[in-house]
Amino acid sequence: MEAVVRRRQRRFNFRGSLCIPYFVFMALFVVAPLAIIVYYAFTDQNGLISLESWKTVFTTAKNWQVIGQTVIISTISTILCILIAYPIAYILSNKKFNKNKVLVYIFLLPMWINFVIRTIGLKALINGATTFLFHFELTADYPLVAIVLGMVYDYLPFAILPLYNQMLKMDKNQIEAAADLGANPVQVFFKNIIPMTIPGIVSACMMTFMPTMSSYVIANKMSENTTSIIGNLVAYWFSESISPVSFNVGSVISLVMLMIIGITLLLEKTIGNKEENQKKGGIW
Amino acid sequence: MENNAMLINQEATNLALRRKARKAKIGKIAANAFIYFVLLLMYLPIIYITIFSFTDSPIAGKWVGFSFNNYAELFDLDVYESSMIWTAARNTALVAVTAAAISTILGTLGAIGIYYLRRRWKKNVLDFMTQIPVVNAEVVTAIALVALYEFISRFLFTIPLSFVTLVIGHVVISIPYVVLSVGPKLEQMDSSLYEAAMDLGATQTQALWKVVIPDILPGILSGFLLSITLSLDDYVVTVFNRPKNNGTFHTISTYVDSVTKRSALPTQLRAFTAILFVVILIVMIVMNVKSHRNSRENLKKEKKKND
Numbered sequence: 001m002e003a004v005v006r007r008r009q010r011r012f013n014f015r016g017s018l019c020i021p022y023f024v025f026m027a028l029f030v031v032a033p034l035a036i037i038v039y040y041a042f043t044d045q046n047g048l049i050s051l052e053s054w055k056t057v058f059t060t061a062k063n064w065q066v067i068g069q070t071v072i073i074s075t076i077s078t079i080l081c082i083l084i085a086y087p088i089a090y091i092l093s094n095k096k097f098n099k100n101k102v103l104v105y106i107f108l109l110p111m112w113i114n115f116v117i118r119t120i121g122l123k124a125l126i127n128g129a130t131t132f133l134f135h136f137e138l139t140a141d142y143p144l145v146a147i148v149l150g151m152v153y154d155y156l157p158f159a160i161l162p163l164y165n166q167m168l169k170m171d172k173n174q175i176e177a178a179a180d181l182g183a184n185p186v187q188v189f190f191k192n193i194i195p196m197t198i199p200g201i202v203s204a205c206m207m208t209f210m211p212t213m214s215s216y217v218i219a220n221k222m223s224e225n226t227t228s229i230i231g232n233l234v235a236y237w238f239s240e241s242i243s244p245v246s247f248n249v250g251s252v253i254s255l256v257m258l259m260i261i262g263i264t265l266l267l268e269k270t271i272g273n274k275e276e277n278q279k280k281g282g283i284w
Numbered sequence: 285m286e287n288n289a290m291l292i293n294q295e296a297t298n299l300a301l302r303r304k305a306r307k308a309k310i311g312k313i314a315a316n317a318f319i320y321f322v323l324l325l326m327y328l329p330i331i332y333i334t335i336f337s338f339t340d341s342p343i344a345g346k347w348v349g350f351s352f353n354n355y356a357e358l359f360d361l362d363v364y365e366s367s368m369i370w371t372a373a374r375n376t377a378l379v380a381v382t383a384a385a386i387s388t389i390l391g392t393l394g395a396i397g398i399y400y401l402r403r404r405w406k407k408n409v410l411d412f413m414t415q416i417p418v419v420n421a422e423v424v425t426a427i428a429l430v431a432l433y434e435f436i437s438r439f440l441f442t443i444p445l446s447f448v449t450l451v452i453g454h455v456v457i458s459i460p461y462v463v464l465s466v467g468p469k470l471e472q473m474d475s476s477l478y479e480a481a482m483d484l485g486a487t488q489t490q491a492l493w494k495v496v497i498p499d500i501l502p503g504i505l506s507g508f509l510l511s512i513t514l515s516l517d518d519y520v521v522t523v524f525n526r527p528k529n530n531g532t533f534h535t536i537s538t539y540v541d542s543v544t545k546r547s548a549l550p551t552q553l554r555a556f557t558a559i560l561f562v563v564i565l566i567v568m569i570v571m572n573v574k575s576h577r578n579s580r581e582n583l584k585k586e587k588k589k590n591d
Contacts, residue, residue, distance in 0.1 A: 014488045019397020019410060022390050022463075026413040029456050033428030034416070036435045088322060091315045096308075102572050103319065110326055112564045115517050116540040117557050120549050121329030124344045128332075156326065206419070214421035217519050217541055225545075231423045231520075238427040238524065247431055254424045261419060 040251035053248040057256070063233065067256065070229040073144065073219075074212040077151035081159040081208045082201060084152070089163035089200075090193070093170070104164060111157050119221045122153050143223030150222035151212045158207040166200025202268050209264060213257065230257050330561055337554035344549060354555035365543075365550045372539040373556075376516060379447075379535060383454035384511035390455070391462025392504050396496065398463070399470040414460045422457065426524040429453055446527045453525035458514045462507035469503030470496075 044050040057063055091097045092104050110118060123139055126149065130138045139146040170193070178188045194201075216231030234257065237250030336344040340353050361367045398410045417425055429452070433443040443449070473496070481491040497504075519537040526533040534542070543550060 013400065013402060015400035015492070016397055016402060016406075018393040019395075019401065022394025022397065022459075023410060023413070025390055025455070025459070026394075026410075026416075029429065029432070029452055030413060030416050033425075033432040034420075036431045037424070037428050039435070040431055084322060087315075087318060091319055097312060097315045097319075105568055105572065106323060107326070109564060109568055110330065111513060111517070113330060113557065113560060114536045114540065116519060116537050116544075117333070117549075117553070118329055120540065120544055121333045121344075121557075124549070125329050125332045128344075153326070153329070156322075210419060210421060214423040214520070216423070217537075221541075221544070231421070234421075234423045234427055235520070235523075238430060247434065250427060251431065254427060257421050257424055261421060265419060 037251045037254050040247045041255050044248060053252045056249055057252045063253070066228050066233055067230060069144075069227070070213050070231075071260070073147055073151065073229060074209050077148050077155065077212045078159075078205055078209045080148065080152045081156055082163075082204055085156060085159035085163050085204060086197075086201075089160050089167050092160075092164050093167035107160055108157050115154050116217060116221070119150055119154060119218050122150060123221055139222055139224050143227040146222040147219050147227060147229075150218045151208075151215075154215070154218055155208040155211060158211070159204040162203040162207060163197065163200045166197050166203075170196050198271070202271055206264070206268060210261060213260065230260075330557070333549070333554050334558040334561055337551075337558040340551065342548065342551065344554060354551045355559075358552045358555040358559075363552065365552045368534065368539060368543075369536075369550075369552060369556050372534040372536050375533060376535040376537075379450060379454055379522075380512050380515035383451050383458060383515050384508050386451065387455045387459040387462050387511050388504060388508045391459045391507060392466050392497075392500075394459075395463045395466035395470060396492070396500075399467065414463050416460075417456055418460045418464075422518075422520045425456060426453060426521040429456070429521075430524050444528070445525060447533075449525045450522065450527065450533070453521040454515045454518060457518065457521055458511035461510045461514065462504075465507040465510060466500055466503040469500040473499045 041053060042049055042051070044052050088107070092107070123146070126146070127137045127139055130136055138149075174196070175188055175192050178192045179185075183191065213229060214231040214234075216229055216235055219227060219229045219232065230253065233253045234250055237246045237253060333344060336347070337354050338350055338352070339347050340351050341348040357363045358366050358369065361370065394410070394414075398407055398414075401407050401410070429449070430445075433445065433449065437443050477495050477499070478491050481495045482488070486494065517537070518535075519541065522535050522538055526535075526538070532538075532542075540549070540553065543553070
């Protein structure tokens, strides 16, 4: 009797079967759309296999300029975010400076106000400040600087959170031991604190680098629509005003974007401790 | 002679200690100064809008005397902008709650299923699928869905963009975070509890409902909140997947974007932002006070137990 029950249990994994609806949903709305993108990228408007769209994309000088521009903007924004977020996360996670979690919440609170409104507010503020002090409008005269400012402002909380979570897990005894054994603060920082927080740094980089490439609203607002990032290109080729033919070109640009993301992921895998990341269940 | 040396030694340690203490104090001040400076910078744009919500001038940055006009207009639904703002706000909330509910249910079931799968490769496939929307650029997620609908419309049957497609888009971007916040809770769970419930005569569904779900509830809740947060702030997915028939469907993001394309932030929207800011602030304070009180009560209880 028991053997029968057990065999039946082995045959049908009830708890495991609970993921079937999830699997179906993800297959339909995550995997299939990407497959369609690949299909569109390698066909022409008649559905025949062709590399015409790739040629169109890569022979247009403006696309190259936008791609380069995007990588530069995203890289600088990411570096700035990490440089600002790292000390903040360290201070917030350190019991010596911060005894409760309230400050952490205060840092995350702006995320609850719509980011378009916040970006508009930032734009009004810095334009007001620069006109008052130096008689020029930052968003009109230095759009790239303005975009980087906007990106850093919007994605700073996303960089703080993973770093903070990582630093809570840091072994404080090791830092003290290093200091007791004669390491000076600089050595402690570079040989202890940084290596212990590398998984946090990596996921903070991902959390800021990826969205800064795609969130074209911030770029539009902060540059008064004068400067484009890759996100703009993709959105442009898929916008309503253009005929479905352009799906092919848009798909190619999407694939280029996915390739850049793939390269960053590979870099992440080589730099970060892979096992550490998996254990933590990814990004947050 | 020996005494003297000891004295000097002691004085030296005292001095060193004092210097260390002073250094620590300076460090603390510097750390606090840095934290509050960055916080100020982060809040300045919101405070800026809030301040200029109390003046009538069409552009934020110009002060033309104190008034509550913007607030009065915001609650006067005959004003075109105000009615647009409230419709957008209602749409945003509707989409966020629907999408978050769906992704919480699907995602929780998914996480439980993934955790109990027996085959390693099945787990890996599902984990990989979960990671895709997280690492993928939001624009690509958004346009890929549009491409899918276009493709099906061309070859099988027409799929018009509607509220359903919009919600699907929002579920796609938020569902991985539900799975990622429930997953770790399942790993922390005491796995023998489920077996025990089964041994004591519970059916599998009962054991799931009465043992597993209550245990992972904190993860489910944080997944739900995360979904709502992501959905409220979304722009790209909304723009591409929103219903296209009878007028433009606006959420707060798309409304603010389209309105500021032509002009500055509408005066009523400044009042709206200020109210939103205050409401969020109050919710945050209440939540913190509550958790503070809870933790204090727990401490007291523990003390009593120990006595």
